[in-house]
Amino acid sequence: MALILANDGIDLKARDALEALGHTVDVTKYEGEALLSRLAEVDAVVIRSATTLGAEQIAAGAKGNLKLIVRAGVGIDNIDVETALEHNISVRNTPEASSNAVAEVAFAHMLALCHNLYAANVTMRQGKWLKKEYEGTELLGKTLGLIGFGRIARNLGQKAVAFGMDVIFTRRTEAPVEGYRQTTFDEVIETADFISLHTPSVGQPVLGKAEFDRMKDGVFIINTARGDLIDDDALLDALASGKVAGAALDVFRKEPLTDERLWSHPKISLTPHLGAATKEAQARIGDVIVDIIKETF
Ligand code: MLT
16 A cells, blocks of 8 residues: 655545545645655655655655656646656646636636726725726627647637637647637737637746737736746736736746735736636546556555
8 A cells, every 4th residue: 555645735535535545645744855755755746836846856755665746737847757757756647637727717817807807806995996997898709819729728718719709729739629710829929819828838938028019909918827938027018018908827937926026016917826726626636646546556
């Protein structure tokens, strides 16, 4: 039976199921040296985005019994996959389980942006009634441009279509998807009214000054993917000039967010990496983790 470390927690039902199967689940949060020592003792480790498993942590696990790393979520950018594979440690994630939750957060941000919900909420709490100032725009008839077209983007596309939006997408491979028009990155940048990012980190921003300059005036930007996909300075300039009417950010270069220019900005709608943080998504993720552990041990 396996000793499993769930360093960023695990859904309670999944924990119970694993224990019913005879496994031991440690939900203590270890950091630094303590994490290195614990990794040398466990058979499997389950993490979310808060724990990074780099070469040092993986080597520590490899000295002991570590056979499996499960990323409870989609992005595996906080895991040194190459080093894990060199040590014959398999790396799994749960890509389908949280797609709807992330797409809902992105969609909620789209509505919040075009109806000024974020700013209206904040200013009403300050005793203000800014009805004229916060006249909004509607999603109906607007174009949503999706950069990347994996599970989350498709789910978001469905919701947008239901709200009467035109949806276009761009991605590296040419692969038609019924009901959506695949186009070039340039067309998405230049014609969309809303642009939502759905790619993994690519080592450099996908949206920087050159891209913002080419966008429609008054475009809205949504990022529920990864913080480093946007050049923050360029975004702030584009917001200041009015090129970008509003941005919604769920993910940041540095989490928790410390950049005051972002968290205090009146045109940025913020959430603290809440994409997958729903009861339902965490329960689905838990079910997938149980299946992965069953397959492995
Ligand atoms: C993911 O990669 O699954 C999302 O960013 C959500 C998360 O890490 O909590």
